[in-house]
Amino acid sequence: MSKPLYIKIKEQDNVAIAVDEIKAGTEVMEGVQARQNIPQAHKIALVDIPEGGEIIRYGVILGYAVNPISKGEWINEHMLELPEPPDVDSMEFGTNLVTDLPKPPVTVWEGYVNPYGGPAGTRNLLGISTTVQCVTSVLNVAVEKMKRELLPKYPNVDDIVPINHAYGCGVAINAPEAKVPIRALRNLSKHPNFGGQMMVVGLGCEKFTVDMLCDEADITEENVIILQEKKGFDDMIGSLMDMAEKKLRILNERKRESLPLSDLLVGMQCGGSDAFSGVTANPAAGYASDMLVKGGATVLFSEVTEVRDGVYLLAQRCVNEEVGKKLAEEMKWYDNYLKEGEVDRSANPTPGNKKGGLANIVEKAMGSIAKSGTSPIVEVLSPAEKPTKKGLIYAATPASDIVCGPCQLASGIGLQVFMTGRGTPYGLAMAPVIKVCSRNDMKDQWMDLIDVNAGPIATGEATIEEIGTLLFHEIIDVASGRKQTYAEKYRLHNDMCIFNPAPIT
Numbered sequence: 420m421s422k423p424l425y426i427k428i429k430e431q432d433n434v435a436i437a438v439d440e441i442k443a444g445t446e447v448m449e450g451v452q453a454r455q456n457i458p459q460a461h462k463i464a465l466v467d468i469p470e471g472g473e474i475i476r477y478g479v480i481l482g483y484a485v486n487p488i489s490k491g492e493w494i495n496e497h498m499l500e501l502p503e504p505p506d507v508d509s510m511e512f513g514t515n516l517v518t519d520l521p522k523p524p525v526t527v528w529e530g531y532v533n534p535y536g537g538p539a540g541t542r543n544l545l546g547i548s549t550t551v552q553c554v555t556s557v558l559n560v561a562v563e564k565m566k567r568e569l570l571p572k573y574p575n576v577d578d579i580v581p582i583n584h585a586y587g588c589g590v591a592i593n594a595p596e597a598k599v600p601i602r603a604l605r606n607l608s609k610h611p612n613f614g615g616q617m618m619v620v621g622l623g624c625e626k627f628t629v630d631m632l633c634d635e636a637d638i639t640e641e642n643v644i645i646l647q648e649k650k651g652f653d654d655m656i657g658s659l660m661d662m663a664e665k666k667l668r669i670l671n672e673r674k675r676e677s678l679p680l681s682d683l684l685v686g687m688q689c690g691g692s693d694a695f696s697g698v699t700a701n702p703a704a705g706y707a708s709d710m711l712v713k714g715g716a717t718v719l720f721s722e723v724t725e726v727r728d729g730v731y732l733l734a735q736r737c738v739n740e741e742v743g744k745k746l747a748e749e750m751k752w753y754d755n756y757l758k759e760g761e762v763d764r765s766a767n768p769t770p771g772n773k774k775g776g777l778a779n780i781v782e783k784a785m786g787s788i789a790k791s792g793t794s795p796i797v798e799v800l801s802p803a804e805k806p807t808k809k810g811l812i813y814a815a816t817p818a819s820d821i822v823c824g825p826c827q828l829a830s831g832i833g834l835q836v837f838m839t840g841r842g843t844p845y846g847l848a849m850a851p852v853i854k855v856c857s858r859n860d861m862k863d864q865w866m867d868l869i870d871v872n873a874g875p876i877a878t879g880e881a882t883i884e885e886i887g888t889l890l891f892h893e894i895i896d897v898a899s900g901r902k903q904t905y906a907e908k909y910r911l912h913n914d915m916c917i918f919n920p921a922p923i924t
Contacts, residue, residue, distance in 0.1 A: 422878050424448075425463065426698055429478035434462040434494055436476075436694045436776055438877055447491070454491040460694040460776030460840070460858070462494040474499055474778075477697070477785040479729075481778060496778040501765055504727055507750045510734035512743030517736075517793040521706065521884070523714035523891060528683060529675040529899035530833070534615030537805070538684035538717065541833035541850060541898045543673050545579045545666050546613035548604065550632055551587030551625035554646055558583065558620050561659040569664055573671040579663070580848045582607055584917045592626040594921040603803035603917050604632055606829040610849055611684075614673050616666045620659065623647030641665070675900060681715035681809055683898060686832035687790045688721060690820035693775025693840025695857035697786020699873040699886070700838035704855060705792035706887025707836070707894060708811065712794040717809045719800075719827055722818035723753040724767040725787035728780060732788065733813060737796045745799040749815035756920060767818055771841045790838060802918050803829035820845050821916040834898050836890070844868060845913055846906030851897050853904050855890060868905050 424447050425435040441447060441457040448465070457463045462476065468488040473480045482499030531540035545565075549558060558581050565579050586600045604627075608617060617637045621629050623645045629638055637643075644662060649655045687704055689696060708718045720726075726733060730750055737743035757763050767780045777783045797810035803826045806812050816826040820843065827835060828849050835850060837843075840857040842865050856862050859874035871890050875881035896902040905911075 426877060427465070428476060428698065431475055431478050433466045433468065433473070433475050434464055436460055436462055436698075450490075452491050453493075454489060455493050457493045458776070459860075462694070462776065462778065464488045464490055464492045464494055466490050476782060479781070479785055481781045494778065496768075496773045499778050501779055502781065504754075504764060505731045507730060507747040510731050510743065510747060512734050512737045512740050515732075515735035516738065516795045518795070520709040520713040520792075520794060521887075523680065523710040524888065525895060526680050526714045527677050528680065528895050529901075530678045530682060531611070531614060531673050532676060532678070533611045533682075535609055535611075538611050538831045538833060539678050539682040540611040540614065541900070542577045542612045543575060543614060543670055544577055544612045544849065545616065545618065545663060545670055546608070546610060546849065547579065547581045547618045547620060547663070548608040548632060549582055549584065549587070550619065550621040550627050550629060552583065552585050553588065553622045553625065554620045555581075555583045557646060557652070557655050558659070561656050561663075564656065565660060565663050569660065569667055573667045575671045575673060576667055578848070582849075582915055584915045586917050586919055587627040588625040589924055590626060590919065591922040591924055592631075596921040597919075599802050600917045600919040600921070601627070601631055603825060603829040606803055606805055606831070607825070607849070608632060610828060611831055611833055612849060614670050616670055617642045618662060618666055619643045621645045679715060680711060681717075683711070683716040683834075684719070684806070684830075684832050685711060685716060685894060685898075686719045686721070686814075686827035686830075686835040687838075688820065688823050688827065688835055689725075689787055689790060689838035690845060691839040691841035691843040692772055692777060692783060692786065693857055694777055694782070694786070695775075695874075695877055696838055696840045697782075697789050699876040699883075700840070700855045700857040701786055701789035702883045703873045703876065703886040703890055704790040704836055704838055706883055707890040708790065709792035709794050710887070710891045711894070712792070712811050715809065717806055717812060718794075719806070719812050719814040719830055719832060720788075720791045721814045721816040721823050721827060722787060723749065723815050724757075724764045724780060725784050725818045726813070727753070727764050728784040729788045733791070733796060736794070737799075742796060742799055746796075746813060749799060749801065753815070775840050800830060802826050805829075805831055817918055819916070821913045822918050824913065825915050825917055834894065836894065838873075842868070844906070844911050846904075846911035848912035851904045852906045853890070853893055853897055854906065870904050
């Protein structure tokens with residue numbers, strides 16, 4: 420079978436994307452000849468489009484033609500006028516509830532029981548929480564020493580992870596939206612991968628005090644070190660080493676157990692997206708997500724600006740009006756947040772997104788929501804909230820990779836699946852990240868950074884179902900500790916960027 424030249428999603432689409440670069444003069448389909456070179460993943464007009472005419476992909480209006488566009492012409496980001504965003508006050512809820520989901524090949528995995536209850540751990544880590552950025556330098560020196568001198572003595576512990584962040588002081592600690600970073604840091608301190616062992620390092624004069632981070636019962640000499648109370652640097656390092664060894668000794672006794680999928684919480688995210696993302700990597704992730712949900716697992720997907728233009732489609736999948744109204748509230752909150760910064764959702768696409776064929780945020784959003792599959796949405800979370808339901812959950816977070824990741828970790832994910840078209844070495848220290856690429860060229864270029872290649876879907880060599888099933892098995896193997904991701908192998912860990920919409924003083 421010959422390799423396809425283009426991909427057209429819906430019958431009503433009047434554009435298609437190029438599987439590879441299409442040279443000028445090539446007959447793309449009967450009656451459509453490329454008028455100029457069409458770059459890989461970029462759009463070609465399948466009909467003449469008048470000025471102000473609709474440009475349609477995914478069966479939705481991506482925008483309106485700024486000038487007339489001829490059949491066979493390359494359509495880039497400068498040729499579209501952005502449409503108005505969907506009205507969240509008139510959305511219909513629960514009109515598209517799909518329950519006929521693909522059956523998962525397995526329904527058990529090997530994880531660590533969470534002593535707090537809730538989702539199980541996928542890794543066995545010593546997590547060290549901090550109340551303020553001021554302690555980072557000392558803690559980092561101590562952690563290097565811990566990894567060198569202590570960690571080899573406790574082979575059942577995978578790593579030591581300091582939760583360093585830019586919050587804690589110089590902030591409006593009592594501002595209404597300060598609840599977001601405070602909630603995130605509290606939830607991170609009790610992440611399932613930390614095995615119930617609390618270790619906290621504070622300075623002593625910060626606004627974000629230990630009692631804001633910890634429950635009263637956890638504020639003990641066994642759990643908390645305040646650097647201003649120590650007699651010099653050596654005392655600080657010695658105290659941190661002593662506390663860490665006691666925690667490592669306990670964590671070393673943790674064992675994996677066979678657990679049902681209902682104890683697994685997975686996050687879905689995409690970054691460095693291109694026009695293939697919405698037809699290969701994200702739909703494959705969506706298929707794997709549907710399998711996980713069918714098996715009883717919980718899956719989070721996020722990124723407000725990357726669902727905003729398809730939010731009415733998500734509303735139709737909300738199981739009831741309560742969930743739908745929470746979805747609308749989160750969209751409104753973020754609309755106002757952007758408005759205060761004198762921008763809107765159009766600020767989202769990056770130069771790389773556009774180079775990869777994504778003309779605007781509408782096109783990006785349509786591809787982004789594909790990673791959610793078709794499952795009903797059972798709950799909507801504010802940033803860094805923990806789930807109370809099992810199934811598919813929308814967790815409202817910024818779209819920024821390095822902010823979305825910590826928000827999902829605070830919600831308790833034990834593993835993240837990350838789709839990319841352009842490529843990114845992104846990773847998280849607190850949980851493994853499976854990297855899925857959208858095209859063969861990306862896998863060829865980054866053969867030792869990409870875990871799963873969805874590119875064969877674009878070339879007709881594999882189906883969404885086949886790659887989705889492959890990804891499902893990868894998720895189970897990584898969650899169970901049978902496989903390491905490339906990001907884990909190379910310790911590619913992004914900074915912990917905590918979302919703080921409150922003022923900095």
